Every structure is written in structure tokens, then in C-alpha cells.
Amino acid sequence: xxxxxxxxxxxxxxxxxxxxxxxxxxxxxxxxxxxxxxxxxxxxxxxxxxxxx
Amino acid sequence: xxxxxxxxxxxxxxxxxxxxxxxxxxxxxxxxxxxxxxxxxxxxxxxxxxxxxxxxxxxxxxxxxxxxxxxxxxxxxxxxxxxxxxxxxxxxxxxxxxxxxxxxxxxxxxxxxxxxxxxxxxxxxxxxxxxxxxxxxxxxxxxxxxxxxxxxxxxxxxxxxxxxxxxxxxxxxxxxxxxxxxxxxxxxxxxxxxxxxxxxxxxxxxxxxxxxxxxxxxxxxxxxxxxxxxxxxxxxxxxxxxxxxxxxxxxxxxxxxxxxxxxxxxxxxxxxxxxxxxxxxxxxxxxxxxxxxxxxxxxxx
Numbered sequence: 179x180x181x182x183x184x185x186x187x188x189x190x191x192x193x194x195x196x197x198x199x200x201x202x203x204x205x206x207x208x209x210x211x212x213x214x215x216x217x218x219x220x221x222x223x224x225x226x227x228x229x230x231x
Numbered sequence: 232x233x234x235x236x237x238x239x240x241x242x243x244x245x246x247x248x249x250x251x252x253x254x255x256x257x258x259x260x261x262x263x264x265x266x267x268x269x270x271x272x273x274x275x276x277x278x279x280x281x282x283x284x285x286x287x288x289x290x291x292x293x294x295x296x297x298x299x300x301x302x303x304x305x306x307x308x309x310x311x312x313x314x315x316x317x318x319x320x321x322x323x324x325x326x327x328x329x330x331x332x333x334x335x336x337x338x339x340x341x342x343x344x345x346x347x348x349x350x351x352x353x354x355x356x357x358x359x360x361x362x363x364x365x366x367x368x369x370x371x372x373x374x375x376x377x378x379x380x381x382x383x384x385x386x387x388x389x390x391x392x393x394x395x396x397x398x399x400x401x402x403x404x405x406x407x408x409x410x411x412x413x414x415x416x417x418x419x420x421x422x423x424x425x426x427x428x429x430x431x432x433x434x435x436x437x438x439x440x441x442x443x444x445x446x447x448x449x450x451x452x453x454x455x456x457x458x459x460x461x462x463x464x465x466x467x468x469x470x471x472x473x474x475x476x477x478x479x480x481x482x483x484x485x486x487x488x489x490x491x492x493x494x495x496x497x498x499x500x501x502x503x504x505x506x507x508x509x510x511x512x513x514x515x516x517x518x519x520x521x522x523x524x525x526x527x528x529x530x531x532x
Binding site: 189192193196197199200201202203204205206207208210212213214215216217219220221222223224226227228229230231 | 280281282284286287289295296297301304305308309312313316319322323324325326327328330331334395396399400403406407410411414415421424425426428429431432433464466467468469
């Protein structure tokens, strides 16, 4: 029971940390212009994706 | 006597109804997600891509951004596109997005939202001999994730320091099916440059499609790097499976219906579980349940 409780607490901590990390990573990525790179790649035919690359 | 048989029939019928109802709900969500991911069906006719601002956002599931109908970007393609670009080695934006989605839903994304997941389930309905997959093959997707998605686009670069999206280029059958075939069908100039690489990808596509007809969700189990990431996050995701082991009678029905060959009682947080819920409705003792994990601190008395 105690073991299970500790495991759940650890999982909860991982969830909180991962969520915070995810938020920070997205914000930092957008700030440094990654969304524009994604848009630039996605609106043009990706020759590699279709097997002509 | 008559009353007992009626009640037995009702219980069995109710169980069947629950299973059908759960499956219909899941299919409706899958179809809605597929439709939202591929809004621009009219683009198939001219073979052009949607070029609007929605494409800077990622789809939570696998859906090639070179598909003419695609509204959103493929997260695996976007991850490689950014890490292969001159100025970047890692996509914080896409990694953060996948991490956020994975922490909340885990592999429920595969079971409910992924457009290619729906395609695979439809392929599996084609009558054919059905087989189980050897479990060792499920580790292939982690190798593909580490080498083809994370390392090769950064390590193998040209003179300008730009790397190619290795997974898209050499492996991804989703891109060949959703992007390659429709674009080649509508662009004669692209057909002129078909070479050995396309032949390799076409073979991979055919093998994958045959695999999906014979083995349920073959691509998810063996080849999907996005499923690998969500699978790791399944261990901690907020949407999770709960097991009441004290009520379990070890009948094995849950294991028998699982399309991903998981034993949900012993491995409820398995990296392979796509949270489809088939096991929860098959359980005669209601041992299994899927829910969002909300743990609030208890007030001291």
C-alpha cells in the first residue's frame, strides 16, 4: 500500500514536471521561430515525404 | 424457469450492447478526428496542398502534411524538419507539443484521434487469415524513433548543415500513401523523377498494408515513432486504466479481445495499450476502467 502510494506520488511529480517542461518547450520553440519553419515545410510538397527526395 | 432464461439473455444482450455502444462512440470520434485532420478533400482533384496558417500546428496523430487534404502538420515530419534545419538541432516546439499531448492522453491518441489508426482498423476488417505479432517486433519503433527521427536528421547533413527527414524519406508508408500516391497521380512532372527511392518506399507501403490486413494495427505496433513516444508516456499519462485486482476472476477475456495483445490486468500502463476500451467492456466483473487521474491533496482534519 505504502509502495503503491509512493509510486503514485512519483508519477504525479513526473506528470507535473513533464507538463511544465512541455509548456516551456513550446513557448521557447515558438519564440525562436520554429512554428514558421514547420509552416514553411508543410505548405510545400515535401519530396522526401512522398519518396522522391 | 422461463424467467431465469430471460434474465440470462438480457445480461448477455446488455453486455453485447455495451460493447457495440463503446465501439460506435470510439468510431465516431475517430471519424470526426479524421475529418478534421483532412478537411480539404477538394485538393485531391488538383493535387495542390492546403497552404493556410493551420499548418503551423501539429496533428496529435500521424497524418502526412504532404497529403492534399491535410489541415495540420505531421508531428514526426515537423520534428525532423526543424531539427534538420540550418539553425536548429532539436524542435522544442514539436517535442513540447507531443509531450503535452502524451502526458494528458498517452496512447489514447492512437486509439481515438490518429487518422492512420482508423485506416489500419478498416484494413484489418478485410477478410483474411489473422495473425498475432511476435512481441520482439514492437521494439523496432523505438529504434526507428531514436535513429531515423532524432539522430539522422541532425547527424547526416549536407554542406549547408541541413539534414534530411530520414524517417519520412526512407521509411514512412503514411507519407507514401497519403502524400506520394495522390500527388504522383495528379502531377506528371513528379512522375518523371520517380527513382529507386520511391520503389523502396512503395515496397515498404505494400508490406505495411499487407501487415495491417493480417495483423491488427501492424504499423502502430512495429513502425510508428509517434506511438513509441506516446507509449513511454502511457506510464504516467493522466488518462489511464485502473484495475481492481481483488474483483478479478482471471477469466482472460480482456486479454483475448485486446487488439494490441496486452494483458491489461497485469500491465494496465503498457506502452502498447491504445486505451480503446475493448477490455473494459468485455470484463464481466467491471475490474477495468479508463479514467482521467485527478489526485487532489486531502484536507487534514
